[in-house]
Amino acid sequence: xxxxxxxxxxxxxxxxxxxxxxxxxxxxxxxxxxxxxxxxxxxxxxxxxxxxxxxxxxxxxxxxxxxxxxxxxxxxxxxxxxxxxxxxxxxxxxxxxxxxxxxxxxxxxxxxxxxxxxxxxxxxxxxxxxxxxxxxxxxxxxxxxxxxxxxxxxxxxxxxxxxxxxxxxxxxxxxxxxxxxxxxxxxxxxxxxxxxxxxxxxxxxxxxxxxxxxxxxxxxxxxxxxxxxxxxxxxxxxxxxxxxxxxxxxxxxxxxxxxxxxxxxxxxxxxxxxxxxxxxxxxxxxxxxxxxxxxxxxxxxxxxxxxxxxxxxxxxxxxxxxxxxx
Amino acid sequence: xxxxxxxxxxxxxxxxxxxxxxxxxxxxxxxxxxxxxxxxxxxxxxxxxxxxxxxxxxxxxxxxxxxxxxxxxxxxxxxxxxxxxxxxxxxxxxxxxxxxxxxxxxxxxxxxxxxxxxxxxxxxxxxxxxxxxxxxxxxxxxxxxxxxxxxxxxxxxxxxxxxxxxxxxxxxxxxxxxxxxxxxxxxxxxxxxxxxxxxxxxxxxxxxxxxxxxxxxxxxxxxxxxxxxxxxxxxxxxxxxxxxxxxxxxxxxxxxxxxxxxxxxxxxxxxxxxxxxxxxxxxxxxxxxxxxx
Numbered sequence: 031x032x033x034x035x036x037x038x039x040x041x042x043x044x045x046x047x048x049x050x051x052x053x054x055x056x057x058x059x060x061x062x063x064x065x066x067x068x069x070x071x072x073x074x075x076x077x078x079x080x081x082x083x084x085x086x087x088x089x090x091x092x093x094x095x096x097x098x099x100x101x102x103x104x105x106x107x108x109x110x111x112x113x114x115x116x117x118x119x120x121x122x123x124x125x126x127x128x129x130x131x132x133x134x135x136x137x138x139x140x141x142x143x144x145x146x147x148x149x150x151x152x153x154x155x156x157x158x159x160x161x162x163x164x165x166x167x168x169x170x171x172x173x174x175x176x177x178x179x180x181x182x183x184x185x186x187x188x189x190x191x192x193x194x195x196x197x198x199x200x201x202x203x204x205x206x207x208x209x210x211x212x213x214x215x216x217x218x219x220x221x222x223x224x225x226x227x228x229x230x231x232x233x234x235x236x237x238x239x240x241x242x243x244x245x246x247x248x249x250x251x252x253x254x255x256x257x258x259x260x261x262x263x264x265x266x267x268x269x270x271x272x273x274x275x276x277x278x279x280x281x282x283x284x285x286x287x288x289x290x291x292x293x294x295x296x297x298x299x300x301x302x303x304x305x306x307x308x309x310x311x312x313x314x315x316x317x318x319x320x321x322x323x324x325x326x327x328x329x330x331x332x333x334x335x336x337x338x339x340x341x342x343x344x345x346x347x348x349x350x351x352x353x354x355x356x
Numbered sequence: 357x358x359x360x361x362x363x364x365x366x367x368x369x370x371x372x373x374x375x376x377x378x379x380x381x382x383x384x385x386x387x388x389x390x391x392x393x394x395x396x397x398x399x400x401x402x403x404x405x406x407x408x409x410x411x412x413x414x415x416x417x418x419x420x421x422x423x424x425x426x427x428x429x430x431x432x433x434x435x436x437x438x439x440x441x442x443x444x445x446x447x448x449x450x451x452x453x454x455x456x457x458x459x460x461x462x463x464x465x466x467x468x469x470x471x472x473x474x475x476x477x478x479x480x481x482x483x484x485x486x487x488x489x490x491x492x493x494x495x496x497x498x499x500x501x502x503x504x505x506x507x508x509x510x511x512x513x514x515x516x517x518x519x520x521x522x523x524x525x526x527x528x529x530x531x532x533x534x535x536x537x538x539x540x541x542x543x544x545x546x547x548x549x550x551x552x553x554x555x556x557x558x559x560x561x562x563x564x565x566x567x568x569x570x571x572x573x574x575x576x577x578x579x580x581x582x583x584x585x586x587x588x589x590x591x592x593x594x595x596x597x598x599x600x601x602x603x604x605x606x607x608x609x610x611x612x613x614x615x616x617x618x619x620x621x622x623x624x625x626x627x628x629x630x631x632x633x634x635x636x637x638x639x640x641x642x643x644x645x646x647x648x649x
Contacts, residue, residue: 098450144630147637150449151391155588156633158581159626166623278577282457289454317473322465328458332442332451 043214061203064196073267074311076199079206080263082303085287086213086296087256092285093294094217095249096229097145101157102257102284104164107276109134109258110265111174114181117266123186127205127262134258135251142250146243161281168273181271202263209256213296216252225249226294257284290327292340301339358492363614364607369499371606372506376561377583378590378598379513380554386530386593387550389449394434394456395558396580397463400573402427402559403566404471407478416481420563424556431555434459435548467573475570482567502564509560510599513553517595526550530593578622582609585629591642600640605629 034040044050064072084106091097113130117123144156168175175181188197216222224245227235236242265271283306291302305327313319331338377395384392406423410416438455447455482501487494517523529536529546537543561583562576569575586605590597605625612624632640 092450096450098453144634148633149637151385151453151592152588152633152637152639154391155585156630159585159623159630162581162626163620163623166620170620278581282461285454285457286461318465318468320465321461322469325458325461325463325465328454328461329438332447332455332458333438333445336445336447336451 040218057207061200064199069195072195072199074307076195076202076267078300078304078307079199079202080260080267081283081287081307082206082300083209083263084257084260085284085291085299085303086209087253087260088284089288089291089294089296089299090213090216090225090256091249091253092288094222094225094229095246095253097246097249098150098154099141099157099250099253100154100278100281100285101141101159101161101164103276103278103280104161105134105138105254105257106261106264106280107164107168107273108137108254109261110271110276111168111181112258113262113265114183114271117183118181123201123266127259130262131255131259134261135255138254138257139247139251141254142247145246145250158278161278165273165277168276175273176271183265183269183271185269186266198267202267205259205263209259210296210300213256213299217296221245221248286324286328290324290331290338292338293336295337295340297343298338298340301343305339359614360611361493363610365493365495366499367607367610368603369495369502369606370610371586371603372503373561373565373579373602374582374586374605375599375602376506376509376557376564377579378587378602379510379595380557380561381583381587382590382592382595382598383513383550383554383557385587386595387526387547388439388452390439390452390456391584391592392456392554393453394460394463395554395583396576397460397467398427398430398555399558399562399576399580400467401430401463402555403478403562403571403576404467404573406559406563407471407476407566407571410479423563424559427555427559428552430463431551432548435551436544440544464573471573473573475572475575478566478571480563480567498564498567505560505564509557513557513595516553522546522549582606582622582625585626588639589629589632591639593643594639594641597639597641604640 039045044053059066060075063075067075084102088099088102091099109130112133113126116126116129121129141157141160145153148156185194186198186201188194192200217225224235224240227238227240228242228245228249232242235245261276264275268275287302287306288299289302290305291300292298306324309323309327310320313323335341337344377399381392381395384390384395402423405426406419409419409422434456438459439452442452442455480498482498483496486497488497488500489495515523517526525536525541525546526549528539528541529543533543536546558576561579565579566575582605583602586601587598588601589605590599590601605628608628609621609625612628613621616624
């Protein structure tokens with residue numbers, strides 16, 4: 031898009047002063063959403079933030095490393111239940127969140143081992159098996175899932191006289207910014223380039239000195255860490271956990287978000303998360319219409335705009351750059 | 357011992373349905389390198405069409421034929437309407453797999469819209485409760501019919517792919533697309549035919565599965581994942597592997613459910629597959645296409 035002359039410039043997040051100003055304005059406006067937006071948007075926006083973290087994780091895996099996982103719901107469940115049990119045991123929010131991520135990351139690292147030998151569809155089946163196994167374990171082992179009544183998670187206590195949903199929104203927004211920033215940093219580092227190299231051709235990457243096993247396992251671990259955190263935030267958001275929330279269709283949601291948002295794009299992941307939250311919210315009364323819209327969105331993205339919403343955003347920006355003169 | 361045989365037989369009957377699904381998936385994977393996630397939903401739509409035709413009073417064979425044709429038509433339309441344009445846009449394999457996921461979601465939504473989400477009983481000429489005694493084991497009319505249908509369908513598929521000119525063209529196309537095109541094989545048509553046959557096989561599986569379960573928009577989902585697992589187990593580009601994988605998976609699941617743990621029946625099957633894949637990453641009979649840098 032631009033002529034980049036130095037590596038420092040390449041690393042810079044927003045290169046032009048105008049872009050930087052607009053970005054900061056947007057971020058501030060979103061941080062102040064509770065004070066200007068309608069109440070109904072608040073919980074939806076919190077949902078977008080928490081889902082976006084998981085979608086970024088999934089995108090790091092599918093989009094950047096080229097490894098397919100249909101087991102995202104499993105990592106989501108592991109994160110959610112670790113978080114839930116720790117919160118019930120009285121562990122503070124931030125520590126429970128970190129352990130949820132770590133636990134899911136560990137599981138991801140373990141699931142990553144088959145990825146060293148399996149490719150494409152074979153890996154998809156192995157991860158699908160993992161997702162199914164986790165779902166069945168949580169559905170059948172009572173002390174894990176809290177049995178028939180499910181698991182109730184203590185709510186966050188808002189400080190400074192804020193109302194609870196405002197506080198939840200701000201916390202989620204902060205965590206979202208943290209993880210998005212970390213994601214951007216990761217992909218523009220050596221690690222991110224190693225992921226991309228593995229995706230484009232693992233044999234070539236290996237012969238260029240990329241340690242395949244290390245980076246495939248790392249991709250799985252990082253991706254499931256993100257997903258685990260997303261699951262923990264989802265647990266806190268729902269306030270009540272049941273294994274049914276983590277079946278295969280949840281994994282599909284992540285998939286739809288990655289594709290519609292834009293594969294191999296962090297901002298695309300955020301757009302995708304917004305898409306999968308907002309479409310059901312808009313068409314809530316027509317339950318059958320939601321999968322049809324998701325499907326049509328996938329088909330039209332792949333046929334007309336392979337880079338998804340992120341690609342459209344890029345094209346819009348390119349258009350307006352020369353705007354009055356074209 | 358009798359109990360064991362009984363479980364094996366139950367497993368074979370379930371496994372033959374997995375094999376039918378797996379055959380379709382392998383047929384598609386072999387020809388277009390696409391893992392078809394819409395397989396279950398094509399079968400579901402076909403089965404629901406059969407259901408509508410039967411409840412409108414027409415005979416079963418007519419409904420069955422119509423359902424098969426409908427499934428094949430959906431697959432061919434999808435191939436020409438979505439897959440080919442996406443390929444022209446340069447969609448990679450993952451992109452094409454995701455296209456089928458999109459089709460799955462669309463069909464799912466439309467099925468719920470047209471037929472509703474409540475389960476229905478599927479009227480079927482073979483009964484699930486009428487039982488015959490074969491030596492030491494009991495076998496129901498329905499599972500016998502299922503086994504026969506699966507065997508017949510596999511045989512027909514075998515004859516098509518191995519004994520006809522069309523089958524030769526299919527094998528050539530899957531072996532090397534460019535070379536096949538150069539030799540004047542109409543590859544688009546051949547691939548579309550493969551998609552149609554695969555969907556027809558899936559509909560057969562759906563029609564035989566529906567009387568065992570209740571008919572609802574998601575009844576094929578489990579069978580499809582099992583079929584997918586069976587296909588991977590047998591090797592994704594080997595048609596005999598699909599049958600073998602399906603039967604092994606069915607028997608393993610039935611025995612696992614009987615002797616180890618009923619709740620973790622599905623997980624046990626998947627664990628078996630992961631173990632097999634770790635030892636043989638290309639499945640039991642598969643030989644994966646070589647990749648060049």
